Amino acid sequence: FGYKKEELLKMRLNELFVDPNSKSMLHTMNSCLSKDACSSETIFVGKGGQLLDLQVRLSKIHIKGKQKVLLVCTDITELKKLNQENRRFKAALKNSPFAIYISDKKGKSFVDVNNTACSQLGYTREELLELSIKDVFSDEVTRSLKSKELLHELLIEQGKEYEKDS
Secondary structure, three states, X not given: OOOOHHHHHHOOHHHHEOOOOOOHHHHHHHHHOOOOEEEEEEEEXXXXXXXXXXXXXXXXXXXOOEEEEEEEEEEOHHHHHHHHHHHHHHHHHHHOXXXXXXXXXXXXXXXXXXXXXXXXXXOOHHHHHHOEHHHHEOHHHHHHHHOOOOHHHHOOOHHHEOOOOO
């Protein structure tokens, strides 16, 4: 958060909310008190005013016979940004007018394919993902994959692709 331990110990949780009038985190905390543990996501404000996406885990603990609440916050701001980028990538992959095939590092099996690739070859996505690259492409293409040439260059020659019925 950018705060020193001493500063945080003097603060109330609602001082760190994006909206100080927000009751969502207090509601979550109160509902957690009826359980042993729970977790939630929320947005807090760092010392410099930056917004942080946090995963908040609350657990009941006992210290010297007294019940306390342990609050563990994990900054998931970067994780959320990466997830958003991943969703954009997947949308671009899925909607591309070009056939896209993603293989494993060894070039032996498909990790992902897009709808255009499926349409061009006449397979469903599930069928393609169960096949090896050798099952689908000619020996020349698979040899080229092993020599680490870029896949999109290899797939330009549509005549080398095997069709489902051949």
